[in-house]
Amino acid sequence: MGGLDVKVRTKPCKWCGRPLKQGRWWRPKRYCNRWHAVKYRVVSVVANVLDSI
Numbered sequence: 001m002g003g004l005d006v007k008v009r010t011k012p013c014k015w016c017g018r019p020l021k022q023g024r025w026w027r028p029k030r031y032c033n034r035w036h037a038v039k040y041r042v043v044s045v046v047a048n049v050l051d052s053i
């Protein structure tokens with residue numbers, strides 16, 4: 001966790017934090033898979049709704 005290798009471009013999954021190898025810099029991966037993207041969106045939408053109540 002401490003020393004990040006700057007040679008390997010990784011970004012943590014926005015949902016689970018797992019490092020994802022970035023194969024294409026023009027299209028960065030932000031999630032492990034589609035479900036994590038869906039979950040992240042659902043949670044953010046629910047959070048927004050709860051926040052606006």
Ligand SMILES: [Zn+2]
Pocket residue numbers: 013014015016017018031032033036
């Ligand atoms: Zn994930």
